[in-house]
Amino acid sequence: MKPLLGVGLTALVLTAPAQAIDVAVGARISTLGLGLEAATGLTPKFDLRAVINGFNYDQDFEDDQDNEYEAKLKLFTIGMLADYHPFESVFRLTGGALSNGFKVTGRTKEAQTFEYETDDFTYRSSNGSADAKFDFPSFAPYLGLGWGRPIKPEGNFWVSFDAGVMFQGSLKADLNIRGTGTVTDNQTGATRTVNFETDPTVQADIENYEGDLEDDGKPYKYWPVIGLGLGYKF
Secondary structure, eight states, X not given: OTTHHHHHHHHHHHSSOTXXXXXXXXXXXXXXXXXXXXXXXSSSSEEEXXXXXXXEEEEEEEXXXXXXXXXXXXXXXXXXXXXXXXXXXXXXXXXXXXXEOOEEEEEESSSEEEEEEOSSEEEEEEEEEEEEEEEOOSEEEEEEEEEOOSSOSSOSEEEEEEEEEEEOOOXXXXXXXXXXXXXXXXXXXXXXXXXXXXXXXXXXXXXXXXXXXXXXXXXXXXXXXXXXXXXXXX
């Protein structure tokens, strides 16, 4: 999906009339992060935009079981949007497709004494580590509306507003616990010592817990997009 931007920029040139190629470029800020866009007009009612957005955030945190983690949030999208201006004015309806790199990762800072609890078991270790990754399918359709038109008959500077939804699909959770330690059954209190990575009961429990987290992530299938843009038409 990442070649979308290159293909899109080529399309901006090839689809515009040879005698008058209007191209607008601008900067964006939105719930997808900071971004850039390039646009051209196809017809009096249709414009085409290539967009790229991104944002990274790192944070160390401690959970309610005193485990110390390094966490990273990554927002990255790139793709093409088609704007339909039904009244040939600044109002627009937008549809398109984005390559979605929305990802959250976390891991223990180092092998440490940690305690990790699922619905059925509690894991404890003095030399273990844990990590987690949450991401979404790479293809994400987009639908929205907005105001503003980079390609307009008069003036070079433009301002725009977008409101829409990125349909990013179902959350995928990937959890791992490494090292040796004890597993305690939360119902019976029975405790045994295991290698977390090779014990089938542990792996089955982690897989079930991943499913629970994926169910909790269902609201994020639909990512709201609110953004502002500012740019210049050449």
